[in-house]
Amino acid sequence: MQLSTPGSTAATVGREAVRSRLESRKFDYIGLLVRLALFGALAFTVLLLVVLLVTIASDGLGVLTSRPSSFIQGTLRSLPGEAGIHQGLRGTFWIGVFVVFLGFPLGIGAAIYLEEYAPRNRFTRLIDINIRNLAGVPSIVYGILGFAIFVKSLGSFTGGRTVIAAGITMAILVLPIVIITAAEAIRAVPSGLKEASFGVGATKWETIRHHILPYAAPGILTGTVLSLARALGEAAPLILVGAVTNALGSDPGLLDVGSLKERFTAMPSIITTWAGEAQGGFKSNTAAAILILMAIVLLANGTAIYLRNRFEAKRR
Numbered sequence: 001m002q003l004s005t006p007g008s009t010a011a012t013v014g015r016e017a018v019r020s021r022l023e024s025r026k027f028d029y030i031g032l033l034v035r036l037a038l039f040g041a042l043a044f045t046v047l048l049l050v051v052l053l054v055t056i057a058s059d060g061l062g063v064l065t066s067r068p069s070s071f072i073q074g075t076l077r078s079l080p081g082e083a084g085i086h087q088g089l090r091g092t093f094w095i096g097v098f099v100v101f102l103g104f105p106l107g108i109g110a111a112i113y114l115e116e117y118a119p120r121n122r123f124t125r126l127i128d129i130n131i132r133n134l135a136g137v138p139s140i141v142y143g144i145l146g147f148a149i150f151v152k153s154l155g156s157f158t159g160g161r162t163v164i165a166a167g168i169t170m171a172i173l174v175l176p177i178v179i180i181t182a183a184e185a186i187r188a189v190p191s192g193l194k195e196a197s198f199g200v201g202a203t204k205w206e207t208i209r210h211h212i213l214p215y216a217a218p219g220i221l222t223g224t225v226l227s228l229a230r231a232l233g234e235a236a237p238l239i240l241v242g243a244v245t246n247a248l249g250s251d252p253g254l255l256d257v258g259s260l261k262e263r264f265t266a267m268p269s270i271i272t273t274w275a276g277e278a279q280g281g282f283k284s285n286t287a288a289a290i291l292i293l294m295a296i297v298l299l300a301n302g303t304a305i306y307l308r309n310r311f312e313a314k315r316r
């Protein structure tokens with residue numbers, strides 16, 4: 001095979017061909033069509049989102065402005081004008097606590113082990129494939145798993161159909177997503193950063209703690225945002241593990257730890273139940289509950305985005 005040098009005829013021809021392409025004034029019709037198609041897809045998606053938000057806001061703002069206190073602090077009732085969501089807020093809060101303090105540490109720890117400690121062999125590749133498959137499993141399957149294990153088999157520990165069983169189930173549901181996103185973020189850390197740390201005498205754990213995790217933190221936080229949003233919005237697993245869809249007998253405080261082994265409900269369950277009610281007043285209640293749940297998810301997302309930006313600033 002003949003190699004061409006910068007001064008050879010072949011190199012000159014190639015340089016002239018590249019220059020002619022760069023300086024060509026031929027209009028790129030295909031590129032324009034691609035840009036228009038992408039912009040149209042974006043515009044259509046944003047339009048659907050705006051229509052959805054406007055519809056929900058127009059139906060739910062009346063409830064939030066006419067009786068905000070009784071709606072947020074009230075309990076489940078059969079009459080739409082008296083029904084509230086305080087019990088659902090409590091259940092959603094504790095489910096989020098279980099996801100954050102159980103699902104996130106386990107997922108990030110598993111990702112660190114798979115990327116930094118586990119040997120590269122057939123067994124670890126099999127584990128990685130299974131984790132990716134579990135991320136696509138329908139949520140109702142996790143609900144069946146939670147009902148069989150945490151409600152029936154471990155009922156003496158969880159209390160049966162309680163928020164403990166629901167929280168552990170939702171933490172397991174988001175575990176594959178957390179592992180995948182954290183592993184990808186750790187894998188994206190430059191190898192030179194690790195080698196420099198080892199070169200100055202740092203141990204494996206010191207390298208992970210002081211260099212790898214801070215560098216990968218923005219990507220890890222992005223994954224936790226996605227997983228937390230999914231956990232707070234799923235209804236099917238909660239219904240299977242025992243979320244109440246009608247009136248609850250008690251209404252403990254938001255931070256009442258002693259009531260974790262009592263029956264519970266959550267915002268997705270309330271929204272699903274109210275959406276199927278025949279009385280017209282529940283339509284406005286459903287929209288108002290959706291707005292409250294969206295505000296909770298946006299608050300959690302905003303917190304994660306703030307932390308991600310802080311880590312990115314430190315990394316730069």
